[in-house]
Amino acid sequence: MSQHSNYFHAHHSPMGALASFTLGAQGEQGGLGLELGTPYPGNVHIGYQDDHGTIHQLPFFKGACSQSERYVQDAGANSSQEHILELSQRELKWSSDRFVAQNLELKILSPFFSIPEPEIANDGELKNACRPAVYAQLTVNNPSDHEWVGFFALQGEDLRWNAIQQPGQMVGVSAKDELGLASNSNNVSSFSHFSIASSLSGLGDTENFGLGPCAGLKFTIPAGQSKTIDIVLGVYKEGNATFNRKMQYYYTTHFANLNSVLIDAIENFDTALAVTRSKDLELEQSNLSPDQQFLVAHATHSYYGSTQWLVEAGKSVWVVNEGEYLMMNTLDLTVDMLFFELKLNPWTVKNTLEHFVNHYRYYDKIFSPEEPEQLLEGGVSFTHDMGVSNNWSSNGVSSYEISGLDRICFSHMTYEQLTNWVLCCGVYGHKTQDYNFLKRHQGVLKDCLQSLLNRDHPVADKRNGIMSFESSRTQGGGEITTYDSLDHSLGQARANIYLAGKAWASYLALEQIFTKLGDNISSVQAKNAALMSSELLSNSFDETLGFIPAVLENGNQSAIIPAVEALVYPYEMGLFDAVDEKGPYGAYVSTLKRHLQSVLDSGICLYPDGAWKLSSTADNSWASKIFLNQYVARQILGLDLSNNSQLADNAHVRWQQIGAAASACCDQFSSGKPIGSLYYPRCVSNILWMQE
Template identity: 40%
Template sequence: MTGIPETSKTGTEIRGAQDIKFFNAQHSPIGSLASFVLGARGAKGGLGQNIGKPADQHVFIGAEARDGSGVIDALPFFDQADDASLNFTQHEAGQEKERTRSALRVIADADIAREFQLTSDTWTAAGDGLQFRVVTQVRAVPDADADAEDGDVGRLKQAVAPLVFAQLTVDNTASAAPRRAVFGMQAQESARVLPGLRHVADARVTGVTSGRAHGFFALNHLADVASASGFSADHILAAATAAENWRFGLGQCALLVFAVPPHASRTYNIALCWHDARVCTTGLDARFLYNRFFSSLLHVAHYAAEHQDSLIDAWLKPDRLDLFDSMHKWNVHQKFQLIHAVHSYFGSSQLLETVDEHNAAAPGKPVWVINEGEYLMMNTSDLMVDQAFFEVSFNPWTIRNNLELFLARYSFHDTVTRFGETTEYPGGLSFCHDMGVANAFSPPQTSAYECVKLDDCFSHMTCEELLNWTLTAGIYIHKGKNEAWATKHISTFKELLTSLCNRDAPNPKEYTGLIGMESTRTLGGAEITTYDSLDPSLAQTRNNAYIGGKCWAAYLVLEKILRDNGFPDDANLAHAQAVRGAATIAAALSDEGYIPAILDVGHQARIIPAIEGLVYPLFTGCENAVAADGEFKEYIGALKIHFENVLKRGVCLFEEDGGWKLSSTSINSWLSKIYLNQFVARKILGHEWGPEDVKADATHVYWLTDKSFGGYWCWSDQMYSGVATGSLFYPRGVT
């Protein structure tokens, strides 16, 4: 794949967050499925839109050297660019046209510092008098489903504005001559993703656009700025190139060229903008909701110019700062991973508005989508439940939006069988794995992912999605403070209880509180879990300790909702099932001090996520269930013993580097799930974070950066022996 090294770094040195500065990070507007990626060496960043990877563009950020050579000293985000001019010229055999002398020189690594924060990413080359900062917002999105007041409209407009800011600061105070500086991008010759370059220069902005899709614009000190395009930065900046040729349209390089006045220091504000006015989805027609406020790319740029100072100041302060204040208690590696994850989460976000094909002017319904990173699957249920902890603190309405669309369009009723048998029994309500892929909504009651007659990756996840919807709803109702929504959907919660019990066993006398049945939607296959590419220790749904823990939590959620709404008999059944499930799992604790991954066959694998289900009572109003001396103390105690006995090197820690290993029998781990289980270990099981745990945190940073293609893929989830191999460019790290 273009721009990705063929192999990852295999050295054994593990550098922590404080030592790493060259890795890609996403800088993204909220709800635009777009990113400006920057940070890995070479042509591995740039402006991307509707893609599940970096754009692989050369990014030029630099200022004229102070040694009088005329060369531009630049940050290392470009390679030797292809000279596309050679495609237009002919030479005698054996003769080659001499390449244009390079106008760019890479600043040495040691002379560059990086400060990577929640709302900013700052690169400083102090010796060169150069600083480049990207500013993005971490913002609560106002309820787009609600009838907004005027103030809410303004806040919504700001929250979904499809732009990020950059600031280029150049110090020329010691010189009596102007100093040239540049910012721009160039597509790789093989990519051809900057077609139709258009120059814009008016009283408010100077910039370059790629068609109508995206562009970058200088917003202040416009007398210092000119836009330029050509075959390459070298061609544009060559001494022999007249500025009158800077509108040359056949190349794929676009620059802003700044002339910093003598004895001055300038900070240039730049807006990186996106716009897509189309109906951009199929299956369910929708367009980006920001079209309510912005009619074109230039409209976005003018908005940025008009409000540049106030927006930059506001964006540098994240919403819900109280949530992030606790970061001062974290070690540097944990802080890094959260910051990195938040950046990638917003890069996968998409706020759409449905369009009536018969009346395009009619008001649409908002649809919140989190795309599944590189895969671009839409609103994957496994991600919805894990991201709910983050979303409920910022914009709970987006959770409600997802839950209601799953219920209205992506729910179904099934029957169940015993594994390997054909006799069908009542099943009940459940939900699809996802809503579609790559802007193509799946037909109702289907997903992009699930296939039949399988018992591993790509099979159906009927039971887990039933649990995920239930648990997500519980988080929304309690933390989103919307008990009225629970009452409105009480018949659904009664159905969920029936469905979950039916998946235990056909006869209530056989109930264990776990899952013992298979959905007939598999057509003879077997259901799987979100850990789909693992061995059965975590991938199998039936009698699985991980799924059993989520069943226990879901029954507690259903008990609370049903009891609060006046259905004591149903609530008592849910409670009885929670008690059964906890007892079944606790009784499986072996003499060696671990709980088998698959309970009915005594599977020898040890899994950390046996403890995962403990997180949900804390967020659903069932906190007493995880009290060490409460009703479920035997269950909590068994899980504590299990966890302490599996968190060892060679079991559920990698022998080589001490990173967390979710299953003792697999090299496959997901960082988002590691974070979730770390929280449970600290908060509920009382695990004290010692030196080995801090080393593990540093290892996880190493996995994300040095070990995985130099950090090309931004935040990524699925790690094979610590190398990012799947679930790349991924949003779920905010778990």
């Protein structure tokens, strides 16, 4: 199915540089930004001036609209006519983005590939992976009898530019030695000026005007010919990149400055083209529909825009920032991006998990809501995140969680993060067969098992398989889940069937891990807990409602799709019997299948256009979680969604291309409108679709 709009922002980013060349939304600001949770607040000017003096450019700047012509007055020059080019085609692919308009074609390349493990890869491989640059090709076709001028420029009110003139290597412009663009194509020159119009009009006798906030490249297109120029856009931040713990960008170990990045990118332009073509072809040859291919591509572009590859005392530190919020390594995102990272860069999963163990692990007490003053032994868990905006939090503390809150945003996510760390270990251990990792953390894993059991009930014969006790970190309040802004149906942690499913999956992960490690006592203990959880959830199906209530207390009657979400973890751990209706947990799996079929067939968890609605009682859905649950429904539960899938995918594309047009890939929506989690990395959960 075709795309719904050609005009939407997308990230175009190097791997691990926390940088993005963001553009694509009509009449919106964008540009090359560094360490931002939003598009850069500038303008992108791409186009050409014809022999009549008319400036034709793409509408990627503030104020551009769909009108065919407008007039601007240049200081000291005659009026010039400006024509806003309409896109006739836009193709966002897995590693590229192509824009076609009258007499113009722009292609942006964001090559990505498996990043080699830093501790074992050679310098050449690592330099190639960490190069902080993206690539562009601009083609202008001149059918006239006169010479035209093409241009590619960035504008920002806080930017002042220096010309780059390195004969035989490149020409270009840079700002603050932190961002720049360059080319080595023939007959290309650089400029900086007040605006595109003032530069093209020849105001003054200098091409590089120090006060000008607009700068870029110009080139001539001979009459009756086409011309293509290659462009590289690079970033560089030297010195310490983070605070509280001093780290540098990993690329600083291989590149001395911005110019060295730009030169190296130019020298490797053909390699970038080849990598991009290969990745684009890989997605095109999948079994996914055009809508699904778009959603995978859009998510991948945004993921890399949030990544940060750092180095501390010679050791790599991998960080994924939480989109607009810029929280660092949010654990409830890590567990959803897990499948993408294990496909591309398994070492980044290990890196993040061990970082949580070494710096963001803590031990707490627990209490029953009926007796909040009586504190009992809780156990280990992990913080929600590691810090925000390049500020590392103190050990054992997140930037997000606040004590003293009761089941509302910013309360603690102790139980959820405990399950998340365990599930990441389980899937990582199975996919990589990294026995040494599991053995190294055997003690922490045993603590995790005990902590899960304690939060059910500290007394063994009073356990029922789900969370019943709250963390002392809430100071008498209540814990929440990753669905922090939803109502009780998904926001409340205690007695929630979404989180109970993750506990069941965590017990299965621990059973598998302890079996590998030869700890039969812990393995049996985990298995018995999993059986208890599944039995309780199976028996909680409400025949009158036609589904399992979202929260197993206080007469709750909400229906939620993510009741089935946790099935993905044992499946990805190769525990196929555990998710089989004829297996040891068959009654639970059959109940979940019946539950999901009911809430979808009845329409109570669908929007009128077929989009998925995670909760029947809250108009607030996360795209990343929808993608994950679609995979579970089709691949694991085997539901026939043929009557819904096309409608749902089509609607979810509209959410991104129209609803979130100005914010790149977004995660949190209300009736198709983004309400949070903008500019977000988490939607790469849909990488799972490529396994179907």
